Amino acid sequence: MSSTAQVAPYSELRRATLARDRGLREKVMSLEAAAQLVRDGEHVAIGGCTLSRTPMAMIWALIRAQKKNLVISRSITSTEGDLLLASGVSNHVITSWFSQGIVWGVSKIMRHFTERKLARFEEWSHMSMGLRYRAGAMGIPFIPSRSMLGSDVGERVMEQMRSMTCPFTGEQLTLLPALNPDLALIHVQRCDAFGNAQFDGLQFMDIDIAMAAKRVILTTERIISNEQIRRVPDLTRIPFFAVEAVVEVPIGCAPHECYGVYEPFFGALDDYARRVARAPVSGCRQYLEEYYFSAKSWPDYLSKLGLDAMLDACRRGRSVHND
Amino acid sequence: MTEEAQPAPHYTASELLAVMASRLLRDGQIVFAGVGVPLLAATLAQRSHAPHLTILFEGGTIGPFIVPGQLPPSTNEQRCTRRANMVLPITDVLLLLQRGYVDVGFMGGAQIDKFGNLNSSFIGDADNPQIRLPGSGGGNDISSLTDMIVAMKHEKRRFVEKVDFITSPGWLAGQRTRAERGLPYGGMWRVVTDLAIMGFDRDSREMKVLGLNPGVSREQVADNTGFKLMFAENLERVEPPRQRELEVLRELDPERLYTA
Numbered sequence: 001m002s003s004t005a006q007v008a009p010y011s012e013l014r015r016a017t018l019a020r021d022r023g024l025r026e027k028v029m030s031l032e033a034a035a036q037l038v039r040d041g042e043h044v045a046i047g048g049c050t051l052s053r054t055p056m057a058m059i060w061a062l063i064r065a066q067k068k069n070l071v072i073s074r075s076i077t078s079t080e081g082d083l084l085l086a087s088g089v090s091n092h093v094i095t096s097w098f099s100q101g102i103v104w105g106v107s108k109i110m111r112h113f114t115e116r117k118l119a120r121f122e123e124w125s126h127m128s129m130g131l132r133y134r135a136g137a138m139g140i141p142f143i144p145s146r147s148m149l150g151s152d153v154g155e156r157v158m159e160q161m162r163s164m165t166c167p168f169t170g171e172q173l174t175l176l177p178a179l180n181p182d183l184a185l186i187h188v189q190r191c192d193a194f195g196n197a198q199f200d201g202l203q204f205m206d207i208d209i210a211m212a213a214k215r216v217i218l219t220t221e222r223i224i225s226n227e228q229i230r231r232v233p234d235l236t237r238i239p240f241f242a243v244e245a246v247v248e249v250p251i252g253c254a255p256h257e258c259y260g261v262y263e264p265f266f267g268a269l270d271d272y273a274r275r276v277a278r279a280p281v282s283g284c285r286q287y288l289e290e291y292y293f294s295a296k297s298w299p300d301y302l303s304k305l306g307l308d309a310m311l312d313a314c315r316r317g318r319s320v321h322n323d
Numbered sequence: 324m325t326e327e328a329q330p331a332p333h334y335t336a337s338e339l340l341a342v343m344a345s346r347l348l349r350d351g352q353i354v355f356a357g358v359g360v361p362l363l364a365a366t367l368a369q370r371s372h373a374p375h376l377t378i379l380f381e382g383g384t385i386g387p388f389i390v391p392g393q394l395p396p397s398t399n400e401q402r403c404t405r406r407a408n409m410v411l412p413i414t415d416v417l418l419l420l421q422r423g424y425v426d427v428g429f430m431g432g433a434q435i436d437k438f439g440n441l442n443s444s445f446i447g448d449a450d451n452p453q454i455r456l457p458g459s460g461g462g463n464d465i466s467s468l469t470d471m472i473v474a475m476k477h478e479k480r481r482f483v484e485k486v487d488f489i490t491s492p493g494w495l496a497g498q499r500t501r502a503e504r505g506l507p508y509g510g511m512w513r514v515v516t517d518l519a520i521m522g523f524d525r526d527s528r529e530m531k532v533l534g535l536n537p538g539v540s541r542e543q544v545a546d547n548t549g550f551k552l553m554f555a556e557n558l559e560r561v562e563p564p565r566q567r568e569l570e571v572l573r574e575l576d577p578e579r580l581y582t583a
Contacts, residue, residue: 049382049399049413075413076399076460097460101396102358103580106457114455121455123444125463126381127421130414146421147464150504151440152489154463156449163505172505201401202383203412259401320401 006160007141008180016214022241026193031061031298034217034245038067038183045133045179045213046074047186048256049204051101051264054080055187055219057252057298063087064292073181075129075205078256079272082109086284087292091119094179096126104273108280125153128176130205135178136212144173184213186238187252189261191218192226195243198235201259201320207237215244219252221261251302251310262317265309334564336517337582338572339536340474341367342564344429344515347472348373352426353419355379355465358398359581360474361429362389367571377408379425381461383416385409391574394581417461420468427512428465432475434486437530437550439493439511439523441466441473442486449488459490466491470512477516477547484550494528501528519544520561524553534559 035058038044044062048054059080062070072084073094081098084090086109098121099107113119124132125148135143144164148154149172154161162175186206191197197218199206210216216238223246229236252258255265255272275283295301302310334342337360344364348354350373356365365378366389377386382399387407389395395402404410419425433456434442443462447453465471471493475481493511495501501510510528514521520534531553532544537560545552576582 050397052382052399052401076397095458097458099457103396106454110457111455115452121458123458125459125467126461127414127417127464130412130417134414146505147467149467149492150489150495150501150506151463151467151492152449153444153459171507174505201404202399202410204383204399205413207412208414257400259404263401264396317401320405 007177010139010141013139013180024194024240027195027244028193028223028246028248031057031247031249032065034058034247035061035065035067037215037217037245038062038070040068041070042182043071043073045181045184045209046072046080047184047204047206047209048253049074049202050076050078051256051269052202053187053199053204053206053258054078054253054256055185056080056254056256057249058185058187058217058219058247059084060292060298060301063089063288073129073179075126079269082107082276082284083288083292085109085113085119086281087288092122093119094122094124094129096124096129100269100273104269108276109284112280122157123153124148124157130208132176132179133205133208133212135176136180137208140178142175142177145176146173148174179212181209181213182215184209184216185219186210186216187219187258189221189258190224191220191246192224192229192240193246194226194240195238195246196226196229196236196240197238197243198229198232199237199259203237210238210242213242216242217245217247218243219247219249221250221252221258223248249298252298254302254305254310254313257313257317260317260320262310262313265305265313267309268305332564332566332569334569335582336476338569339517339564340364340515341572341582342568343520343536343561344472344474345371345568347513347515348376348427351375353377353379353424355381355420355425355428355469357381357430358395359431361431362394363572363575363581364474365429366575367568370571371568379416379419381413381416383411383413385411385416389575392577394576417464420464423508425469427472428469428509429472429474430462430465432473432481434481434483435473435475435514436483436486436493438495438497438528439471439514439530440486440489440495441491441493442488444490445488447487462491466493466511467506467509469509471509472513472515473511474515477518477544479547479549482548482550494523497528498526518547520559529553531555532558534561536561537563
C-alpha cells in the first residue's frame with residue numbers, strides 16, 4: 001500500500017460527510033441491524049481503552065455476523081482484540097499496546113496470530129494514535145509531533161510517517177498521518193434517540209474517534225429523552241449529526257467496565273485468561289462458541305457470565321458514587 | 324530511631340524496588356506513572372516525604388489517590404480516577420509531556436540496553452520475532468519527552484548490550500545522539516533493580532552503577548548484566564526498606580498483586 005493512500009483525500013471526506021443525513025432524526029435500532037451497517041474490509045475504530053467502556057456488545061454482534069477483513073484501530077487493545085483475531089473478523093490491528101492487561105501477561109492470541117504472520121499488529125505510540133484521530137477529527141491530513149523520533153517504533157512505520165524540519169524553528173518533527181476510520185464503535189452511559197451522547201469518567205479518545213470517523217455506531221447503557229439532554233447540554237460530548245445508529249444495551253461492555261455502572265468482571269477475565277493459557281487458539285475459539293455463537297441474545301450472554309458476577313461488578317462500579 | 328534497634332524487616336524484591344524508587348521522587352513533582360511498582364512507589368512517596376507529588380495516569384487522570392486494596396489493573400479504569408483533580412482525554416494527558424509539565428516518567432521494563440533504550444515490542448528480529456510483546460503504549464511518548472525512571476528485575480537476559488528493538492528511546496547510541504535525532508529533552512535518568520541503582524554517564528551516556536542494594540556485591544551486579552557496566556567512584560550503599568515503608572506498601576497491595 002502506498003503511503004499516501006493511508007490518508008483519506010479531503011474531497012472524499014467532505015463528500016462522505018455531505019452525503020450523510022445530518023438531520024435531527026431517531027436512529028434507534030437493534031444490535032443485529034447495527035451490525036449490518038459494517039461492511040467487510042472497513043476500518044473500524046473502537047472506543048474506550050483496555051478494559052474500559054469497550055463496546056463489547058457491538059463487537060459481539062460483529063463477530064456473530066461473521067464480518068471479514070476488518071481493520072481495527074484502538075488506543076490500547078485488550079481481550080476484544082483477541083476475539084476479533086481468533087474469530088477471523090480482523091487480520092489487521094492498529095494500536096499502541098495489545099494484551100489483556102498487565103496482570104494477565106502477554107496475549108497468547110496476539111502472539112499466535114502476529115508471530116505466524118496471520119495478522120498484522122501495526123504499532124504506534126499511544127499519543128501518536130490519539131493525535132492521528134485528532135488530525136482526522138480536525139479535517140487536516142497530518143499533525144506534527146515531538147514523539148516517535150529516533151526509535152524503532154517510528155522506523156517501523158516510516159513508510160506512513162514523515163519527519164520534517166520546522167519552517168519556524170528549525171526543529172525536527174514527526175508528521176503523523178490523519179486517521180479517518182470508516183466507522184467508530186462507542187459505548188456510553190447515556191444518549192438520546194438522536195445520538196446526542198453523554199458519558200462519565202474517563203473520556204479516552206472517544207470524542208476524536210467519533211469526529212474523525214465517517215460513521216458512528218453508539219451503544220448505550222440507557223436511552224434518555226432529548227429533553228434530558230437539553231437540560232445539561234454542557235455534558236454532551238458527541239453531537240447527534242455524527243451518529244448513524246443508537247443501540248440500547250444495558251451492561252454492554254461486559255466483561256469490561258463502564259464507569260460508574262460496573263467494574264470489570266474479574267472472575268470472567270481470569271477464566272478467559274486460563275482457557276487461553278491452556279490452549280491459545282482452541283481455547284479462544286471454544287470461548288467464542290460458548291459465549292458468542294451459542295448465546296441466544298445479549299441478555300443470554302450476560303446470564304452465562306452469571307448474576308452473582310454481574311451484581312458484584314455493578315456494586316463495585318457504582319461505588320464511585322459513594323462519597 | 325527506635326527502628327534501628329529492631330531486626331531488619333523481610334521484604335520481597337518488588338517491595339525493595341518500590342521503596343528505592345519512591346525515594347528518588349521529590350515533593351512537588353509531577354510524575355507520569357504506570358501501574359504496578361511505579362504506582363506503588365509514587366503513592367508511597369506521597370505518604371512519606373512527598374505529600375505534594377502529583378500522579379498522572381495515561382488513561383487521562385490528574386492527581387488521583389489510590390484506595391488501598393483497590394489497585395487498578397491498568398491506568399484506564401475508574402479506580403484510577405478516585406478523588407482526582409481532573410479527568411481528561413488520553414491524548415491531552417499525554418500532551419502534557421510534550422508541553423513540558425511532567426518532571427518524571429516512571430515505568431517497568433522488559434529489556435534495557437547500556438544506553439537505557441527500552442524494548443517492549445519484539446524479542447528477536449522484528450520481521451521474524453521469537454516473541455511479539457505488547458508494544459509501546461505510552462512508553463515511547465513518555466521516554467521521548469521527559470526524564471525517566473525504570474524499575475525492573477536485574478537479569479542478564481534483560482540487561483543487554485543492545486536491545487532487539489528500541490520501543491522507548493533512552494540515550495539511543497550514547498553521547499549526543501538522542502538530541503541529534505530530535506529528542507532534546509528528557510532521557511533515561513535512573514534504573515532501579517533488585518540489585519542496584521544506576522544512572523548514566525554524563526558524557527558517554529553509558530549505564531553506571533551509583534549504589535548497591537543491601538547485601539549485594541559489585542560482582543553480583545556485573546554477573547547479572549549482559550554488558551560492561553561502569554561503576555561510580557563512590558558507590559552508595561542503599562539503605563534497606565524501613566518497616567514504615569513496607570507497611571504502606573502492604574496496606575496498598577494487601578493481595579500482593581504487584582509485590583509478591
